[in-house]
Amino acid sequence: MTTETPSTFQNLETLPTAALLAGMNQLDQTVPLAVQNALPQIEALVEVLVARLGAGGRLFYIGAGTSGRLGVVDASECPPTFGVPASMVVGIIAGGDGAIRQAVEGAEDNATQAWADLQQFNVAAQDVLVGIAASGRTPYVIGGLQAARAAGLATGCVVCNAGSVVAAACEFPVEVVTGPEFVTGSTRLKAGTAQKLVLNMLTTATFIRLGRVRGNKMVDMQLSNDKLVERGQRMLMDELGIAQPQAAELLRQHGSVRVALAAHAQQAGPAIEN
Incomplete structure (x- = not known):
């Protein structure tokens, strides 16, 4: 997994603030290009969202940690921005709403919990489930996508490693390969930024297409x-x-x-x- 590859910047604790900021900014500038490379995949997922939501379906996000929080944020911003019901885009985070503020360790390792969490919303075949996982290997997301796909939901994902298990579990994967992080493995950095950009695109393009x-x-x-x-x-x-x-x-x-x-x-x- 390239998101776990050691940082190209060394001895961070010895660097002055200006050098730390410059290094982070240097890496951040690679994120839009990574997203650009994934535009055909993003387009395919948007087309599915337009068709399903236009026919009365809903969009559900599932994720853990930073990825889950980003899904919750995007879902919560759709009603005030586009005037849609809060039930049309729903973000679910491993560990429940309390995990939005405080990490719930181990919640992401439960492969059956995402599908259980979705049951309170009476998900149906016309809905779309998008799993968000920078690593592409989160059991919570993998299990949710597999169960949803078996139930007839359209499934997509946003991941930051190529060839991941999460991508293989869904029909419409979006792979934004962001590479090593400034702090090794800290995917709240470049990967998180990339995921936020993609989620912005998914819902904004969808609701523009739906006349909002x-x-x-x-x-x-x-x-x-x-x-x-x-x-x-x-x-x-x-x-x-x-x-x-x-x-x-x-x-x-x-x-x-x-x-x-x-x-x-x-x-x-x-x-x-x-």
Whole structure:
């Protein structure tokens, strides 16, 4: 596993801060290229997500440690960004929600627990399961993918080693080979960054394809704080050529940028495509 290969930087404890930061930054610059190399695999998985979620299915992430936390983060950001139900993208971490804040050692070694964890969501064949594992050998993820695939779910993964057991367990693997870490084996570094980039791509591209973005605007975002309300007002001002007070009133009346645009278009005449 290249993620376990010894660091190319030696005697880290002897280096000044500037050298430590420069070395980490040097390695981090290799991550986008590694992701670029995996774009065809990412595309294949997005196409599956678009088809399944568009037909009423859901996306589930499973992972342990950093990988599991990244899945939880991505899932939790989809409702406020795209206005989708929280049940549409779900992140599950080995050891349960408590493992988000504090490591639960050994939880990743249970090969049957992921499938057991998924049962509370009544997973079905129209759903998609994506396993996240930098090493590509996490038993929790392998067992979950194998059980899900046998049950008819579409299965994918995000791993950072080539030819892994996790990749072999699923139909749509994404292999982003990031190589040795600055601190040997610490996959919260380059590998974690790569996984975050891929998860961003998976859900963002999927929800754009499913119509949750108009132009380049998050017209379905939840207006849950002042910043987002102000952003929504700016969207209406730019789209409709209206002043801030009118935009604020439209948003107050309709509670959504998309609905406000549709209502304004209906009042103005010909419908604006939404």
